[in-house]
Amino acid sequence: MNTNQLECFITLSSTLNYARCAEELHLTQPAVSKQIKSLEKELGCELFYRTTRSVELSEIGNQFLPEAKSMLDTYYHSKEWINNYKINEYHSFKIGYTDPQSIKMITQALSDMYIGDATLSPKLVYNQTNTNLQALSNHFLDVVVCMKDALFKDSHISFEPIHHDGFVFIISKEHDAYHTFKDLKAVHTSDLFPIEQVIALPPYLLKSYFSRGRTLLPVNNKLNNIICENVNEAYGLVKAGYGFALVPESQVVEDEGILTLPWLETPRNDFGIYYFNGADLSLTKEFIKAVKDYYK
The missing domain is CATH 3.40.190.10 (Periplasmic binding protein-like II)
Known part of the structure; x- marks a missing residue:
């Protein structure tokens, strides 16, 4: 399949006339006919119904038309940006x-x-x-x-x-446990265990993170904790009231609805x-x- 075939198919589907199609594309009628026949042979179907008096799109041709236009648009778009890329x-x-x-x-x-x-x-x-x-x-x-x-x-x-980076503690000001922490300057690990936790952990680390019962961050497995893939998701879940999270200092977001406190025993990386x-x-x-x- 090539752009000449697609150009002929799309133009003929618009004009439904070989002579006008050839004129628009500055080709001869036999050249247009050759391109259409080669495309039909490649696809293994008739794209047009032809008689001595008329040309009509077949059912398959009608369904193929949007895809043909999309392919041609993609080609010209790619050609344009590549040319601009080289020029500039x-x-x-x-x-x-x-x-x-x-x-x-x-x-x-x-x-x-x-x-x-x-x-x-x-x-x-x-x-x-x-x-x-x-x-x-x-x-x-x-x-x-x-x-x-x-x-x-x-x-x-x-x-x-x-x-x-160390980690900091975040919790929603709407969470029931907020009042436990609102007057603190920092949190200890022991303060965290009674509360459900939102754990930001990429899937590829899941197995190694919980192996041998050791984790980088403290986790109370007796609670209904939630695991998500990244800090962005953790902030959303914390704000929705699903518990606290420990997030890297470099990824802290200023949010009036979130209480942020240093974690005194934080590991660093x-x-x-x-x-x-x-x-x-x-x-x-x-x-x-x-x-x-x-x-x-």
């Missing part, structure tokens, strides 16, 4: 991130970069940490923004720490940026600097 020398920069809470920071960093380079063409890819890091190793991404993964090893990938040790790191270095400026 856009610089592609693909960023993997693991939590929607990071979007505000990423977009601010990109905004700072755009001021100095209007040809920057960013692409944001949301996925789990392990999937994004694999994509980075395979050169499908330029950077990955996430917490440092102790299990990830690749000699070609470097990690730039941005923030030495680096939040930062993974990047491939390639030949040209100019955009990567700009992005790292912009992210660091965001957290100053």
Whole structure:
């Protein structure tokens, strides 16, 4: 299937006349007929009903028409942006991130970069940490923004720490337990066990997180806790009253309906940026600097 076939099919479906179709496409009638017949042969069906006096779309042809238009539109759209990309020398920069809470920071960093380079063409890819890091190793991404993964090893990938993250306690001011915490300056682990917990945990970490009865964060398994995939979901569930959550300091959101307190026994881990040790790191270095400026 090619664009000549699609152009002839779409135009003929509009004119229902070989002579007018050929005229619009600046082709001969035999050339149009050849393209239609080759498309029908390739698809294994009749797209038109033909008589000596008329041409009509077949039932299959009528159903195929929107798809043919979509394919042709996609082709011309792709051709246009690729030509513009080459003419304007856009610089592609693909960023993997693991939590929607990071979007505000990423977009601010990109905004700072755009001021100095209007040809920057960013692409944001949301996925789990392990999937994004694999994509980075395979050169499908330029950077990955996430917490440092102790299990990830690749000699070609470097990690730039941005923030030495601890965790903070959050709970809705509408939750029954809010009054227990509203006058505190910080919370202890022992304060948390009586309350249901919202645990932000990517699916790929589920098995290892709860193995051997040890967890990074305290969990009272006797309660009806809820597991979600990211901090953004945790905030939504906490605000809906499903319990408290412990979230990374770098991903805290200001919300008048949420009480946020330091957790005194918090473990810490680096939040930062993974990047491939390639030949040209100019955009990567700009992005790292912009992210660091965001957290100053």
